[in-house]
Amino acid sequence: MRRRQLLQLILLHTAWEMGSSQLHYSVPEESQHGTFVGRIAQDLGLEVDELVPRMFRMVSKDHRDYLEVNMQNGILFVNSRIDREELCGKSPVCPLHLEVIVDKPLRVFHVEVEITDINDNAPFFTAGEENLSILESRLAGSSFPLEGALDADVGINAQLTYHLSASEHFKLDFQNSGDNSLGFVIKKPLDREDISVHRLLLTATDGGHPALTGSVQLVIIVLDVNDNPPVFNQSVYKIQMFENASNGTSVIKLNATDLDDGINKDITYSIRSVNPHKLSTVFRIDQNTGQIVLNGELDYEDTNLYEIRAEATDKSGYPLSGHCKVLIEILDVNDNTPEVSVSVLLIPVPEDSSVGTVVALISVSDRDSGTNGQVSCSLWPTGIPFKLVSTFKNYYSLTLAEPLDREQVAEYRLIVTVQDQGTPSLSATSSLVVPIGDVNDNAPTFSQPTYTVFVKENNPPGAHIFTVSASDPDMAENAQVSYWLDEKLWPLSSYISVHSESGKLYALQPLDYEEMKLLEFQVNAKDAGLPSLCGNVTVQVFILDANDNAPAVSAPTEDGPTVLVVPVAAGYMLGKIHALDADSGYNAWLRYELHEKTRGPWRVGLYSGEISTTRAMDEMDSSGGSQNVLVLVKDHGKPALSATATLSVSLVASSQVIHTDANLPRMGGNPKSLVDNVNVYLIIAICSVSSLFLLVIIVYMALRCHCQPKEPTIYGPGTATLVCASEVGSWSYSNRHSHILATGTSEAVAKNDLMVFSPSIPATVENGKPQDLLCATVSDPLFKSL
Incomplete structure (x- = not known):
């Protein structure tokens, strides 16, 4: 009856073990290499030809290679010798727990292979x-x-x-x-x-x-003779001991009696055998008292039951013996720390991984039994995008719980803690570093949407004018930025180039302000990721004027020498010098001065170029005949450039206009006739002079109107829109998309144009002292006074 109950318990335990796995196989111990175990691929629903592409692999908890899978046919076979007694001892059931892992998609299967006993001992x-x-x-x-x-x-x-x-x-x-x-x-x-x-x-x-x-x-x-053996008061003794009992602990005191008398009654005790035999020295007995004491250390996980056969022998010359059995049951204490094993599947974890991606497999165990062997698993720290998912008894998957962003957190340091339910509770930890793999999800960005660059004209070819820089928070090749120009607006290859790695902008040829005032283009930045991402920035290169054009003088108001009839009053205007300067701003602002070699009663307007007399002239001044007025035209650049203009003035006395014959009376003529002739000549002279004066006035007015164009300006190409001041001075541009380079008169400047002067350069003269101007329009009274 007892054998039948034991057999039922063994069968029930085996059935429970078989039901706890997804697949269950059995194979006899000591099977030869290659012994067939099962068609594991077929039983798991996997095709044989997908085992290698899906990275089919089998993991054993104790990392032994007892079993192996043929990747060609999906058959599980014996790979090395299996000794059931070495593996499981006297345990009635000896299972091997395996984990089968496939990728794409990732799946984990649990397989249990029972090692059956053969009669090899x-x-x-x-x-x-x-x-x-x-x-x-x-x-x-x-x-x-x-x-x-x-x-x-x-x-x-x-x-x-x-x-x-x-x-x-x-x-x-x-x-x-x-x-x-x-x-x-x-x-x-x-x-x-x-x-x-x-x-x-x-x-x-x-x-x-x-x-x-x-x-x-x-x-x-x-x-x-001696016919009475010693007899124990019990044939079987049953006791319990905790496995943490210290060496020397008393186990039990045996008691045997002998009905004989004298020496035949004296008893000595001994231990005949201990089962398991390999632990026979764990206990010892006092031969005189029968006291059994612990002589070593107990380990419930190694052996939980000891059977001691003790003997009591009398001291007769022909001794008799009595026997008993001592059964010692070892009780478990929580003396084994839980164990945790982490198998990493996906390192690093791409930041675009989907929620639910399995990162690692975690298995936990505890050699204790009962509540001492029941463990729980937790993850630290909290608030991280990972979680533990229980997949099987004492097996967990570390999965992704939230989307990742490598630019926010580059790696996570996790601690897996496993804790048993014993008293006191024991725990173990395992650290895991999970780096996050970069994905090219950030385009290069510039620090500002637009860069404004000022470059003086006449730069040397290949000059470095500016450097743009874009940053990319990605890493490795995803953050390697290269630069190139966007030439959609107009071809820039002959003007500007950009270094693809450094972002340095170079002017390929000298820039000429008089030809072009503004270059506006886009610089693109592209990373090296797959696919690559791009960013761009607008660069405005303003060309600053340099004083590289001397004033150009045009002809005076009248062609040829100017005839001046004396006497004339002071301030009489003889003519006007016309000059133009291709530069702009302060470099194109002209002033007129008499050359130091010029002598005479002349003066020239400082900014108008009008030549006039400084005093009244009479017939005494006509004795000099023709005179040259040398005018020096200068701009306000540094250094200033200049040109000269010459105005030839012929002085004519009024007496030379009236042709009088002083010798007529001496020639014996008629006085009355002489007087009449004189009156006729005088009338003719007066009419001629009046006609000539009127003609001169008409011609002068016609020439003046002809020499003053309605729009005396020269424009350069470009689309200037910005007015700003910086450490290099103040600059402005016309709202008619060009800067005025030169004008004939100050009044001819359009009232909606701007002129700009550096604060460090004198712009006008007041009371004999130069005054500084920052920026003003020509409609201001100051310019009207010029």
């Missing part, structure tokens, strides 16, 4: 020979216990039967019950004088196929 006795002493006075039917054999196998392979060699005095007594008691019985009274020593062979046979045997030689010595 023969029964054995602890000693090759056992000596027994029996009084000849013992009656027929008396029984004597024997030490049974041991078998490392389990199940039916460890079920032993015994056979005793033929003897007319002894027979075997074996009860195949719960305690499997073994002994022999006297079936015929002994006669020491007939046979003093009996030698029998005890053979143990297991239930395997084929059966294996082991034997021991029994040497039975027949003693005389």
Whole structure:
């Protein structure tokens, strides 16, 4: 009945173990290499030709290579020798837990392979020979216990039967019950004088196929007289001990009595055997008192049950012995720290990974039992985009719980904590660094949307004029930025180039303000990612004027020398010098001065160029004849450039206009006729002079109107829109998309144009001292005064 209940418990436990996995196989121990276990690919629903592309792999918890999978046919086979006794000891069920992992998509399967026992261990006795002493006075039917054999196998392979060699005095007594008691019985009274020593062979046979045997030689010595053996007060002692009991702890005190008297009553105690045999030194007994004490360390996880066979022997010359059994059950304490194993599947984790992506597999275990072996798993710190998902008993997946952004957090340092339920609780941790893989999700950006650059004209070819710089928060090739120009507006290849790596802008040829005032273009920045991302910035290059054009003088108001009839009053205007300057601003603002070589009563307007007399002139001044007025035209640039203009003035006396014949009276003419002739000549002269003066006035006015164009301006190309001031001075541009380079008169400047002067350059003269102007329009009174 007890055997049937034990078998039912074993079958129930095996069925529970088989139901706890996704797949269950079994294979006998000691199977040869290549032994078929199962068609694992087919049973998992996987195609054979997708095992390699999906990176099919099998992970064993203890990292042993007992089993392997043929990637060509998907068959699970034995790879190396498996010893069930070494792997699981006396445990009735010996499973191997495997994890099967495939990618694309990632899936994890749990497979359990049960290692079945084969009859590869023969029964054995602890000693090759056992000596027994029996009084000849013992009656027929008396029984004597024997030490049974041991078998490392389990199940039916460890079920032993015994056979005793033929003897007319002894027979075997074996009860195949719960305690499997073994002994022999006297079936015929002994006669020491007939046979003093009996030698029998005890053979143990297991239930395997084929059966294996082991034997021991029994040497039975027949003693005389002492016919009462010691007797223990219990045949079986059962006690419990915690595994953390210290060395020297008292286990139990045995007590045996002997009905004999004298020396035959004195008893000594001894330990005949300890099962498991390899731990026979863990306990010792005091031979006088029968006190059993702990002589080593206990470990519940190694052995949880000890069986001690003790013997009490009297001190007779022919000693008799009594026997008992001590069963010691070891109780578990929480003395094993939980274990955690992390298998990383995806490192680094791309920042564009979807939620639910499996990053690592985590398995936890605890060698303790009961609540001491129940563990829980947690993740630290909180608030991170990862979580633990339980996939099987004591198995977890570290999965992505939230979207990632490498530019915010480049890596995560995680701590996996496993804690048991014992008292006090024990825990273990495992650190895991999860770097985040970069994805090209950020385009290069410039620090500002527009750059304004000022470059003086006449720069050397290849001059570095500016550097643009774009940043990309990505990393590696995703952050490697290269630059190029956008030439959609107009071809820039002959003017500007950009270095693809540094972003430096170079002027390929000298820039000429008089030809172009503004270059506006886009610089694009592109990273090296796949696919690449781009950004751009607008660059406005304003060309600053340099004083590289001297004033150009045009002809005076009248062609040829100017005839001046004296006398004339002071301030009489002789003519006007016209000059133009291709530069702009302060560099094109002209002033007129008399050359130091010029002598005479002349002056020239400082900004108008009008030449006039400084005093009244009479006929005395006509004696000089023709005179040249040399005018110096200068701009306000630094250094100033200049040109000269010459105005030739012919002085004519009024008496030379009237042709009088002073000699007529001396020639004897008629005085009256002479007077009449004089009056006629005088009238003719007056009319001629009046006509000539009127003609001169008409011609002068016509020439003045002809020499003053309605729009006396010169424009340069470009689209200037900006008015600003900086450390290099103040500059402005016309709202008619060009800057005025030169004008004929100050009044001819358009009232909506702007002129700009550097604060460090004198712009006008007031009371003999130069005054500074920052910026003003020509409609201002100051310009009107010029």
